Amino acid sequence: MSEREAITKGSRRTFLQLSAAATAAMAFRIATEATLAAEDRNTFHPGAVVIDANENPLGPCDAARKAIVDMAPQGGRYSFWLKEEFVKTFTGMEDLKPEYLRVFPGSSEPLHFSVLAFTSPTKSYVTADPGYEAGMRAAKFTGARIAKTPLTKTYAHDVKAMIEAAPDAGLFYVCTPNNPTGTMTSHSDIEQLLAAKPKGSVVLVDEAYIHFSDGVSAIDLVKAGQDVIVLRTFSKIYGMAGIRCGMAIARPDLLAKLETYGGWSAMPITAMAAATASLKHEHLVPERKQLNAAIRQKTFDWLDRQGYTYTPSQSNCFMLDAKRPAKEVIDAMAARNVYIGRPWPVWPTHVRITVGTLPEMEAFQSAFDAVMKNFTATGYAASLSLKTRRSYSDGQCWPRVLS
Numbered sequence: 382m383s384e385r386e387a388i389t390k391g392s393r394r395t396f397l398q399l400s401a402a403a404t405a406a407m408a409f410r411i412a413t414e415a416t417l418a419a420e421d422r423n424t425f426h427p428g429a430v431v432i433d434a435n436e437n438p439l440g441p442c443d444a445a446r447k448a449i450v451d452m453a454p455q456g457g458r459y460s461f462w463l464k465e466e467f468v469k470t471f472t473g474m475e476d477l478k479p480e481y482l483r484v485f486p487g488s489s490e491p492l493h494f495s496v497l498a499f500t501s502p503t504k505s506y507v508t509a510d511p512g513y514e515a516g517m518r519a520a521k522f523t524g525a526r527i528a529k530t531p532l533t534k535t536y537a538h539d540v541k542a543m544i545e546a547a548p549d550a551g552l553f554y555v556c557t558p559n560n561p562t563g564t565m566t567s568h569s570d571i572e573q574l575l576a577a578k579p580k581g582s583v584v585l586v587d588e589a590y591i592h593f594s595d596g597v598s599a600i601d602l603v604k605a606g607q608d609v610i611v612l613r614t615f616s617k618i619y620g621m622a623g624i625r626c627g628m629a630i631a632r633p634d635l636l637a638k639l640e641t642y643g644g645w646s647a648m649p650i651t652a653m654a655a656a657t658a659s660l661k662h663e664h665l666v667p668e669r670k671q672l673n674a675a676i677r678q679k680t681f682d683w684l685d686r687q688g689y690t691y692t693p694s695q696s697n698c699f700m701l702d703a704k705r706p707a708k709e710v711i712d713a714m715a716a717r718n719v720y721i722g723r724p725w726p727v728w729p730t731h732v733r734i735t736v737g738t739l740p741e742m743e744a745f746q747s748a749f750d751a752v753m754k755n756f757t758a759t760g761y762a763a764s765l766s767l768k769t770r771r772s773y774s775d776g777q778c779w780p781r782v783l784s
């Protein structure tokens with residue numbers, strides 16, 4: 382019996398036995414990009430260039446900032462109606478019935494709840510490799526087998542391989558654009574997956590980065606009544622990672638299964654006001670999409686000139702092949718005060734780069750150039766001598782900004 386089963390079936394004795402034997406790794410935690418990026422991160426120094434967590438350096442748009450400030454005096458009240466207004470705005474724009482939408486403080490929660498709801502020791506979790514790791518953490522908790530399939534030659538999810546890898550699948554996780562590669566899986570591939578998947582399994586389409594791309598959303602498949610859950614977040618193009626708002630979009634019976642695990646807390650009213658204002662801002666998405674694409678292209682042009690290869694991203698992140706052990710490169714870059722993203726074990730010489738502002742990407746280029754030209758044992762040793770790797774507050778591992 383897995384730990385999750387012990388909890389849900391109420392077997393306190395088994396749960397206690399399991400807990401006694403449990404390592405910290407078995408504890409259920411919501412993994413987010415912030416916690417995953419922080420796990421390996423050196424301490425920030427003043428003026429650091431931080432392009433390791435797929436954050437948006439622009440933050441919320443002006444209308445969202447104003448909405449937050451205007452809402453602050455109401456902070457003593459729950460004001461549930463603000464969530465209603467948000468739901469009405471989004472579902473109106475997408476021509477969706479309100480009962481097909483649930484709002485959460487970010488999409489990490491519904492991602493984890495979907496894994497809890499649809500995987501178990503007899504129902505596998507199927508994902509791409511490299512792919513976003515959070516769902517795998519939740520699958521470890523449910524005791525599900527984790528089936529990882531390589532991306533195709535064009536860096537799409539290999540839906541045929543995913544189906545072959547798990548006739549016992551409970552949940553297929555498709556992240557498009559993919560974190561960490563920024564590459565797309567087509568709508569027709571998702572349709573193919575839905576048509577061929579085992580009965581009773583569900584496809585979770587994570588559209589956290591879709592606004593940066595030309596990709597077609599899978600929301601139409603939700604409307605068509607398919608076994609699909611779509612995730613959206615305001616943490617990426619909308620620049621609200623610290624404000625927290627995300628959504629699950631699915632048939633009401635699928636959403637009801639997620640509700641067993643959470644999603645009942647009141648939403649922060651500042652998040653609701655800012656998210657609604659952002660949705661109503663008609664130029665936000667096209668303008669930011671264009672800006673991100675232009676900075677990404679400049680970075681790619683520079684990498685081309687230097688002879689490096691990278692994944693053909695349509696997002697705000699990409700994988701760069703540094704052609705040497707990723708950890709060494711990450712540490713050497715950190716020693717130059719540029720924090721780049723973590724590696725994925727399947728691609729040991731690749732590092733994940735988040736597209737920041739133009740000055741940040743110029744700083745990245747100079748640091749990367751210097752690191753790669755002067756890569757010596759001394760440089761690597763120097764990077765290891767950075768003072769504090771981590772500090773801890775309220776039991777959580779978190780990086781500390783040195784003053």
Ligand SMILES: Cc1ncc(COP(=O)(O)O)c(C=O)c1O
Pocket residue numbers: 413414415434435486487488489490492513556560587589613614615616622626627
């Ligand atoms: C692929 C993917 N899904 C979901 C999330 C969840 O983000 P949040 O909880 O901030 O909405 C992230 C965060 O970076 C992500 O990269």
